[in-house]
Amino acid sequence: MHVLTVLVMIIHGLLHVLGFVKAFGLAETEQLTKAYSKPSGLLWLLAAVLFMAAAFLYLLQIEWWWIIGSIAIILSQALILLYWRDAKFGTLANLLLIVPVIIALAGSLPTSYQKRFKAEVEKGLRRYPQQETLTREDIRHLPLPVQKYIIYSGAIGKDKVYNFRAVFQGQIKPDPKSDFLDFRSVQYNFYDEPARIFYIRSGMFGIPFDGLHTYTGATATMQIKLASLFQVVDAKGPEMNKSETVTLFNDMCVLAPATLIDENIEWQTVSPLKVKARFTNQGHTITATLFFNEAGELINFSSNDRYESADGKVFKNYQWTTPIKKYSDFNGRRLASFGELIWHKPTGRFCYGKFNLVALSYNCQTFE
Numbered sequence: 001m002h003v004l005t006v007l008v009m010i011i012h013g014l015l016h017v018l019g020f021v022k023a024f025g026l027a028e029t030e031q032l033t034k035a036y037s038k039p040s041g042l043l044w045l046l047a048a049v050l051f052m053a054a055a056f057l058y059l060l061q062i063e064w065w066w067i068i069g070s071i072a073i074i075l076s077q078a079l080i081l082l083y084w085r086d087a088k089f090g091t092l093a094n095l096l097l098i099v100p101v102i103i104a105l106a107g108s109l110p111t112s113y114q115k116r117f118k119a120e121v122e123k124g125l126r127r128y129p130q131q132e133t134l135t136r137e138d139i140r141h142l143p144l145p146v147q148k149y150i151i152y153s154g155a156i157g158k159d160k161v162y163n164f165r166a167v168f169q170g171q172i173k174p175d176p177k178s179d180f181l182d183f184r185s186v187q188y189n190f191y192d193e194p195a196r197i198f199y200i201r202s203g204m205f206g207i208p209f210d211g212l213h214t215y216t217g218a219t220a221t222m223q224i225k226l227a228s229l230f231q232v233v234d235a236k237g238p239e240m241n242k243s244e245t246v247t248l249f250n251d252m253c254v255l256a257p258a259t260l261i262d263e264n265i266e267w268q269t270v271s272p273l274k275v276k277a278r279f280t281n282q283g284h285t286i287t288a289t290l291f292f293n294e295a296g297e298l299i300n301f302s303s304n305d306r307y308e309s310a311d312g313k314v315f316k317n318y319q320w321t322t323p324i325k326k327y328s329d330f331n332g333r334r335l336a337s338f339g340e341l342i343w344h345k346p347t348g349r350f351c352y353g354k355f356n357l358v359a360l361s362y363n364c365q366t367f368e
Contacts, residue, residue, distance in 0.1 A: 012093040013051025019044025066104035106228035113212040152296035155258035218282035220244035235312030319344040
């Protein structure tokens, strides 16, 4: 839909130039039968410029592109009505372009997931604890595999982590029979007052959808809308709260190893490369098993405390694992840049997510 929208705006915009050419007699335009005044010619040219500008802003993902696009559509349709015999088919293009404009308008409203995401994040960013350095003394009480992992990640000697911003690109699969869908997500996690705020955008059959997961205080929700207009998932309740507690802890392990000094984690060493953890947040307690390799890298995470739900109403409990690999440098820290999300169902292994870590920044003070 993204490419189609841009192409329609560009081609439709270029066709408006014909009105300018006709008005000023710059070339033969036999397909235009009516007389065009020079003022109307300038308006045709203005509409063309507006469509080109809207296409450019849309490509750059500028949030307010729809304002320029809607002005272009209104001006275009007014000219089409004045010169209906010559330009009536341009109405079809305008009708096509109204759809992404409405979607973008809905996404800019205060009630949109995008705006709510920003508002929730900014609440957390107003809190900014005094910075402290993570030392070897801070990790001395941890199991040796966890100590080795934190050291390997490059966290020692750097600031302790109070929040982070992570950007992912990858693929998600709604159910085992569907195809993978491309997505982009941005999330902020906070650890002075634990919270996870996750925003995702994707699309299906050319229709965009976005989702907002929030876990603040003791309550977690997962909401999804089609075209920023129609809510199709609204998940909440005790299963959701417990599931997001697992996800919050998973993020700590995978994206912020420095936070594993948290006093709300109880550790048990199983073997030199395997540990169990019991994590509590706001009265929700979950358990997980962490697997490491000889180099000190975390390579997998497993928990039986997470619930799958396609519609936010029916929850089913399965083992959940997140194998990770491809350790890379992120601002001086070594972290896995690729991971999978896997449900282990009675019918077999179902990989429903492939995540590539694009950007990661710690201790953010402003919204990006």
